[in-house]
Amino acid sequence: METPKEIFLKDYKMPDYYFDTVDLKFYLEEEKTIVSSKISVYPRIEGSSPPLVLDGQDLRLVSVKLNGKALKEEDYHLDVRHLTIPSPPSGKYDLEIVTEIHPQKNTSLEGLYKSSGNFCTQCEAEGFRKITFYQDRPDIMAKYTVRIEADKSLYPVLLSNGNLAEQGDLEDGRHYAIWEDPFKKPCYLFALVAGQLQSRDDAFITRSGRNVSLRIWTPAEDVPKTAHAMYSLKAAMKWDEDVFGLEYDLDLFNVVAVPDFNMGAMENKSLNIFNSKLVLASPETATDADYAAILGVIGHEYFHNWTGNRVTCRDWFQLSLKEGLTVFRDQEFSSDMGSRTVKRIADVSNLRNYQFPQDAGPMAHPVRPHSYIKMDNFYTVTVYEKGAEVVRMYKTLLGSQGFRKGMDLYFKRHDGQAVTCEDFFSAMRDANDADFANFLSWYSQAGTPVVKINTSYNSEAHTFSLKISQEIPPTPGQSVKEPTFIPVAVGLLDSKGKDILLSSLYHNGTLQSVSNSNQPVYTTVLRVTKKEEEFVFTDIFERPVPSLLRGYSAPVRLESDLTESDLFFLLANDSDEFNRWEAGQILARKLMLNLVDDFQHNKPLVLNPNFVNGFKSILCDLSLDKEFVAKAITLPGEGEIMDMMKIADPDAVHAVRTFIRNQLASELRLEFFNTVVNNRSTETYVFNHPNLARRALKNIALAYLGCLGEQEFTELALHEYKSATNMTEQFAALAAIAQKPGKTRDDVLADFYGKWKHDFLVVNKWFALQSTSDIPGNVENVRKLLNHPAFDLRNPNKVYSLIGGFCGSPVNFHAKDGSGYEFLGELVLQLDKLNPQVASRMVSAFSRWKRYDESRQNLAKAQLEKIVSSNGLSENVFEIASKSLAV
Numbered sequence: 001m002e003t004p005k006e007i008f009l010k011d012y013k014m015p016d017y018y019f020d021t022v023d024l025k026f027y028l029e030e031e032k033t034i035v036s037s038k039i040s041v042y043p044r045i046e047g048s049s050p051p052l053v054l055d056g057q058d059l060r061l062v063s064v065k066l067n068g069k070a071l072k073e074e075d076y077h078l079d080v081r082h083l084t085i086p087s088p089p090s091g092k093y094d095l096e097i098v099t100e101i102h103p104q105k106n107t108s109l110e111g112l113y114k115s116s117g118n119f120c121t122q123c124e125a126e127g128f129r130k131i132t133f134y135q136d137r138p139d140i141m142a143k144y145t146v147r148i149e150a151d152k153s154l155y156p157v158l159l160s161n162g163n164l165a166e167q168g169d170l171e172d173g174r175h176y177a178i179w180e181d182p183f184k185k186p187c188y189l190f191a192l193v194a195g196q197l198q199s200r201d202d203a204f205i206t207r208s209g210r211n212v213s214l215r216i217w218t219p220a221e222d223v224p225k226t227a228h229a230m231y232s233l234k235a236a237m238k239w240d241e242d243v244f245g246l247e248y249d250l251d252l253f254n255v256v257a258v259p260d261f262n263m264g265a266m267e268n269k270s271l272n273i274f275n276s277k278l279v280l281a282s283p284e285t286a287t288d289a290d291y292a293a294i295l296g297v298i299g300h301e302y303f304h305n306w307t308g309n310r311v312t313c314r315d316w317f318q319l320s321l322k323e324g325l326t327v328f329r330d331q332e333f334s335s336d337m338g339s340r341t342v343k344r345i346a347d348v349s350n351l352r353n354y355q356f357p358q359d360a361g362p363m364a365h366p367v368r369p370h371s372y373i374k375m376d377n378f379y380t381v382t383v384y385e386k387g388a389e390v391v392r393m394y395k396t397l398l399g400s401q402g403f404r405k406g407m408d409l410y411f412k413r414h415d416g417q418a419v420t421c422e423d424f425f426s427a428m429r430d431a432n433d434a435d436f437a438n439f440l441s442w443y444s445q446a447g448t449p450v451v452k453i454n455t456s457y458n459s460e461a462h463t464f465s466l467k468i469s470q471e472i473p474p475t476p477g478q479s480v481k482e483p484t485f486i487p488v489a490v491g492l493l494d495s496k497g498k499d500i501l502l503s504s505l506y507h508n509g510t511l512q513s514v515s516n517s518n519q520p521v522y523t524t525v526l527r528v529t530k531k532e533e534e535f536v537f538t539d540i541f542e543r544p545v546p547s548l549l550r551g552y553s554a555p556v557r558l559e560s561d562l563t564e565s566d567l568f569f570l571l572a573n574d575s576d577e578f579n580r581w582e583a584g585q586i587l588a589r590k591l592m593l594n595l596v597d598d599f600q601h602n603k604p605l606v607l608n609p610n611f612v613n614g615f616k617s618i619l620c621d622l623s624l625d626k627e628f629v630a631k632a633i634t635l636p637g638e639g640e641i642m643d644m645m646k647i648a649d650p651d652a653v654h655a656v657r658t659f660i661r662n663q664l665a666s667e668l669r670l671e672f673f674n675t676v677v678n679n680r681s682t683e684t685y686v687f688n689h690p691n692l693a694r695r696a697l698k699n700i701a702l703a704y705l706g707c708l709g710e711q712e713f714t715e716l717a718l719h720e721y722k723s724a725t726n727m728t729e730q731f732a733a734l735a736a737i738a739q740k741p742g743k744t745r746d747d748v749l750a751d752f753y754g755k756w757k758h759d760f761l762v763v764n765k766w767f768a769l770q771s772t773s774d775i776p777g778n779v780e781n782v783r784k785l786l787n788h789p790a791f792d793l794r795n796p797n798k799v800y801s802l803i804g805g806f807c808g809s810p811v812n813f814h815a816k817d818g819s820g821y822e823f824l825g826e827l828v829l830q831l832d833k834l835n836p837q838v839a840s841r842m843v844s845a846f847s848r849w850k851r852y853d854e855s856r857q858n859l860a861k862a863q864l865e866k867i868v869s870s871n872g873l874s875e876n877v878f879e880i881a882s883k884s885l886a887v
C-alpha cells in the first residue's frame with residue numbers, strides 16, 4: 001500500500017472550475033451499469049484554463065467527449081484516482097463522460113450498490129466518485145437532471161432527486177424515468193433508487209399552502225410498518241415550521257428503507273435513504289427505543305433539507321456545520337415531542353459514555369478537525385454530539401429568540417451556498433450584536449475542558465462566591481490549549497430547597513445586574529472566559545446550595561466542592577430536573593469509584609445505606625415522571641467509570657456495578673416487585689409519553705430483579721415475557737432472564753428466535769442481546785453465532801449487533817486472556833475486504849488500548865500491529881489503527 005495521504009484544512013483552495021448543470025443517464029443492468037454524464041463546466045476565473053482534475057474510483061472509463069468531440073488518449077490522463085484533462089479550452093464547455101460500474105459487486109455500500117435486489121446509492125462523503133468522474137467536493141453545486149433506465153418487471157420503481165419530469169416504457173420490457181432537481185446541490189446529495197418497492201402515501205400542506213406528497217418506500221410486505229415513520233415525518237415538517245419558520249421546498253418528499261446501509265440514514269435532496277431499522281416499526285416488533293430513534297432520525301434527515309442541503313458545507317472539515325446543527329435540531333424536536341428533561345439526560349449520558357472517551361484518546365479531534373486521511377472516519381460523536389453541544393451553547397447564551405434571529409440571518413445570508421463554521425458563528429453574533437469572546441476555539445481545540453468550581457459564603461457581606469477555573473487537557477497534536485468561553489448556568493437553593501431570587505453579581509470587579517428585564521431571575525448564565533475567575537453573588541441572606549451547570553450548559557467535566565449532603569439535597573429539591581438527575585449521578589460515580597478502590601484492595605464491598613435510601617425515595621416517589629425515575633435509578637455505565645480511572649480496570653468496574661445492582665435489588669425487592677406489577681399495561685400499545693414512561697420504569701425494575709437470579713423473579717420475568725403484547729416488554733423480559741446463564745436462558749432465547757426468525761430486525765436484537773452479555777467466556781458463543789444461518793458479514797446491522805455488541809461488553813472484550821482482542825483482530829481483517837467503513841468502525845474499539853494494564857496493552861497492541869501490517873488494508877482501517885498505535 002502507498003502511504004495514504006493526509007488532507008489538511010489549511011490547504012483548502014477554491015476550485016478552479018465550477019459546474020453549472022449535470023445530466024446523468026443510468027442504464028441499469030444485471031452484470032453492469034453504464035453511467036453517462038454531461039457536465040457544463042466553467043472556470044472560476046474568467047479566461048483561465050488550468051488542468052481539470054476529476055475524482056474517480058473503481059470506474060471503467062468508456063469515453064470522454066469535450067464539446068461533442070471525442071478526446072484522444074493523449075488529451076487526457078487517467079490514474080487510479082483521477083481523470084485529468086491537462087489543457088482544457090478556456091471558457092465554458094460541455095464534458096461528456098461514459099463509465100461502466102458494477103453495483104452488484106459493490107459490498108462497500110458506497111456509490112451505487114444493490115441491497116436485497118434493489119439498486120440504491122450512498123454518496124456522502126466521497127462516494128459519488130465511484131459512480132462517475134466528477135469534482136467530488138461539496139463546494140461544487142450544480143443542477144441535476146437524471147434519466148434512469150432499467151428492466152420494468154425487476155425495477156418497477158425508479159427514483160431520483162427532485163420532480164418526476166417524464167416516464168415511459170421502452171422496448172425489451174424496459175422503462176425509464178427522468179427526474180429534475182431545481183435546486184443546486186453538491187454531488188454528495190445525489191441519490192438514485194430502482195427496485196421492487198411499494199409506498200405508504202400521505203400529504204402535508206405547508207403553512208404557505210404548498211401540498212407536498214409524502215411517500216415512504218419499502219418492499220410491499222413492510223408497508224404496514226411505516227406508519228410511525230410517516231407520523232414522525234409529518235410531525236417534523238410541522239415542528240420546523242413552528243420553531244424555525246422553515247418550510248419544505250418541493251412538491252414531493254420520498255423516504256426509502258434499505259436493509260444494507262452503513263449508517264443510520266442519508267438526507268439526499270427529496271430522496272432520503274434510510275437504514276430499514278430506522279423506518280420499520282410495529283408494536284410487536286419494535287421497542288420504545290426504536291420508536292424514539294425513528295422519530296429522531298426521520299426528523300434529523302428532514303431537518304437537513306435546510307441545515308445541510310439549502311445551506312451546505314464548503315469542505316468536509318466543516319461537517320459539524322450541518323451535523324452538529326442538525327443533531328441539535330433533532331434533539332430539540334424529540335424534546336418537544338416527549339420529555340425535555342429525559343431527552344437531555346439521554347443525550348448527556350451518550351456524550352459521557354462515547355464522546356468523552358474519544359476526546360481523551362488517540363482519535364481526539366476538534367469539532368472541526370484539522371486533517372483526515374479518510375473523511376468517513378470523521379462522522380464521529382465529536383462532530384455530531386459535541387458539535388450539537390456547541391450549537392446549544394449559542395442558544396444558552398442568546399436565549400430562544402436570539403438564537404432564532406441568528407438562524408434567520410444564517411439562512412438569509414447563505415441560502416444556496418457552501419459555507420463554513422465561522423459563517424454560522426458570524427450570523428449568530430451579528431444578528432444579536434453579541435460578544436462571543438473566545439467562543440470560536442470550541443471548533444479548533446480537542447479535549448473535554450475540566451471546570452473546577454469552589455464556592456464560599458460570606459455571612460457578613462451576604463455574598464456567595466464561585467471561583468471557577470478551567471483546563472483543557474492535551475490531545476494528540478495539541479499539547480497547549482487556550483481557555484475557552486464556557487457558559488455556566490447557575491441557580492442557588494435556599495435551605496427549604498427553593499430557588500433564591502438572583503439580583504446582581506460582581507465579576508472582574510464590576511457589579512452587574514443578572515437580568516436586563518423586570519422578570520425575576522432564578523438561573524443565570526456565567527460567562528466564563530478565562531483560566532481562572534471569580535463571580536460573587538450579592539444579597540444572598542443565607543448559605544445557599546448551588547445548582548451548577550444547570551441543564552448541562554456546556555460539554556465539560558465539572559469538579560465542584562459540593563458535599564455529599566449538598567448532592568442529596570439537590571437530588572431531592574433542585575428545580576432544574578436535569579441537575580436532580582445529575583446530583584444522583586455524581587453520588588453514584590463517587591460511590592462506584594470508591595468501591596472499585598475497595599475491590600482492588602481486596603476489601604469487602606459495602607453499600608452506603610444513604611445511597612440505598614436516596615435511591616428508594618426516587619423509586620417510590622409517585623409525583624415524579626416515570627421515565628425520569630427510570631433514568632435516575634440507572635447507574636452510570638461501566639465505560640463512564642473506566643473513563644474516570646487512571647488505569648481502566650474492566651473487571652473491577654464490572655464487579656462493583658454488579659454488586660451495587662444486586663444489593664439494590666435485594667434490599668428493594670418488594671419495591672421493585674410492586675413497580676413491575678403496578679406498571680403492567682392494560683391497553684394496546686401506544687407510543688406516547690405516559691405509556692412509554694410506564695414501560696421504561698417497569699422494565700428497569702424487572703431488570704434489577706432479574707440480576708438476583710432467584711426462582712420467583714425468573715418466573716415473574718417469564719410471565720412478563722409470555723404475556724407481553726409488544727416488543728418493548730417482551731424484549732425487556734427476555735433480557736432480564738438472559739442475565740443468568742442456564743437452561744431457562746437457553747430455552748427462552750431459542751423460543752424468541754423461533755418466534756421471530758422471519759424478521760431480520762428482531763433477529764438483530766437477538767444477536768445483540770447475546771453478544772453484549774457479560775456471561776464469562778462469551779467470546780465462544782459469539783464465535784458460534786458468526787456461523788448462524790441468520791448472520792451475514794456483509795450486512796452492517798448484523799455486524800453492529802454481533803461484533804459491535806461484543807466490543808460493548810467490557811468484561812468479555814477486555815478478557816484477560818486476550819480472546820476478545822484476538823476475535824476482533826480477525827474480524828476486522830475479514831470485514832475490511834468487504835466493507836472498509838464498517839471495518840473501521842469496528843477497529844475503533846481498540847483505540848483506547850493504552851487505558852488498560854500492561855498485559856492487556858500488549859495483547860491489544862499486538863492485534864493493532866497485525867492489522868496495520870497486513871496487505872491491502874483500506875485507508876479507513878489504516879487511519880484508525882495507525883493513529884491508535886501512534887500515541
Ligand code: TRP
Nearest residue numbers: 124125262263265266267376379
Ligand atoms: N449525513 C448522514 C447523516 O444524516 C450521515 C451518513 C449517512 C453517512 N451515510 C453515510 C456518512 C455514509 C458517511 C458515510 O448523519
Ligand code: ZN
Nearest residue numbers: 300304323326
Ligand atoms: Zn446528519
